[in-house]
Amino acid sequence: MSLEIVGVSKTYGNGVKALKNLTLSIGNNMFGLLGPNGAGKSSLMRTIATLQDPDSGSVTLDGIDVVKQKNEVRRILGYLPQEFGVYPRMSALDMLHHLAVLKGITAAGERREMVDALLHQTNLWDAGKKSLSTYSGGMKQRFGIAQALLANPRLIIVDEPTAGLDPAERNRFLNLLASIGRDVTVILSTHIVEDVRELCPRMAIIAAGEVLLEGSPSETLRALEGQIWSRIVPSDAELKELEATMHVISTHLVSGQHEVRVFSAASPGSGFEPVPSHLEDVYFLNLSEHGRRIPAAA
Known part of the structure; x- marks a missing residue:
C-alpha cells in the first residue's frame, strides 16, 4: 500500500489556509501524524478520505487518483473521524449490519460472519446488543474502529482517536490499533505524542498546514x-x-x-x-x- 501526497494545498472560504503545498509519502505501516490543534491534520485526513477536494496538488492511493476516483478509494478505505454520528438507540450489532449493507455487503451470511468477527475483534461482543447510547467513550471508539474495518479496507484513517479517553480505555484502544496495523496501513492523526511513540514506526509533524519533519521516531531521537x-x-x-x-x-x-x-x-x-x-x-x-x-x- 502506497499513499502519495504531493503539493496539496487547501484554503477554506473564510480565508484559513489549512494545507500549504504539503507533500508526504506513506508506506505500508502504522504512520503517525503529529501536530497541535489547528495544524491541518483533520483537513488532510478529510482530503485523503475523499470528503473534500484540495485546491491544488495530488493524492494517489496505490495509483488510484483520490480526487478523480472517489468511489474506487472508498471501497478500500476505512475512516474514523474525530467526531462520528451514530443512531444512539440502535445496538452496535444492528448498526454494523446497517453500515455493512451500505458498503455493499448484502449477502446475509457473509454480513453476519463479518459483523460477529468485528465485535469479537474489538471486544464488544458481550455488549453488541446494547444501545450505543450506553457505551463509554472507549467503547464508542472501539465501535468506530469496527465500522471502519467493514469490507476489509486496505487503508484506515483514525483522527484524534484517544482524546478524552481515560488511561485504561486508551490502552485498550491502542492495543487494538496495534493489532490492526499489522495487516493494513493505518494513519493515526493526533496531538498526543505518546500515541505515536508507542505505535508508529514512521511519523510526520505538521503545523500551520506544513510538514516540519518526516522520519522514524528512533531516527529523530x-x-x-x-x-x-x-x-x-x-x-x-x-x-x-x-x-x-x-x-x-x-x-x-x-x-x-x-x-x-x-x-x-x-x-x-x-x-x-x-x-x-x-x-x-x-x-x-x-x-x-x-x-x-x-x-x-x-
Whole structure:
C-alpha cells in the first residue's frame, strides 16, 4: 500500500489556509501524524478520505487518483473521524449490519460472519446488543474502529482517536490499533505524542498546514542525543529569564517547580544536566523552530 501526497494545498472560504503545498509519502505501516490543534491534520485526513477536494496538488492511493476516483478509494478505505454520528438507540450489532449493507455487503451470511468477527475483534461482543447510547467513550471508539474495518479496507484513517479517553480505555484502544496495523496501513492523526511513540514506526509533524519533519521516531531521537539539558527552576522570574536567553523547548511542573528542558549543543549553563531525549522534545523543538521562522505581524 502506497499513499502519495504531493503539493496539496487547501484554503477554506473564510480565508484559513489549512494545507500549504504539503507533500508526504506513506508506506505500508502504522504512520503517525503529529501536530497541535489547528495544524491541518483533520483537513488532510478529510482530503485523503475523499470528503473534500484540495485546491491544488495530488493524492494517489496505490495509483488510484483520490480526487478523480472517489468511489474506487472508498471501497478500500476505512475512516474514523474525530467526531462520528451514530443512531444512539440502535445496538452496535444492528448498526454494523446497517453500515455493512451500505458498503455493499448484502449477502446475509457473509454480513453476519463479518459483523460477529468485528465485535469479537474489538471486544464488544458481550455488549453488541446494547444501545450505543450506553457505551463509554472507549467503547464508542472501539465501535468506530469496527465500522471502519467493514469490507476489509486496505487503508484506515483514525483522527484524534484517544482524546478524552481515560488511561485504561486508551490502552485498550491502542492495543487494538496495534493489532490492526499489522495487516493494513493505518494513519493515526493526533496531538498526543505518546500515541505515536508507542505505535508508529514512521511519523510526520505538521503545523500551520506544513510538514516540519518526516522520519522514524528512533531516527529523530538519535538526532537529538547529547543536546537536551534539564534543570529545576524555582521561580517564575528565573523561568522568564531563561526563556529569553536560551532555546527552551518545554517546561513541566515537578512538585510545584518548573523543570526546564533546553536544546543546546553544549551545556547551556550552571545547574543544567544532560538528559535522554524524548519524542516530546522532537515535537516541541520542531514547533518552536517553526514559530521562530514565522515573521511577527506588523
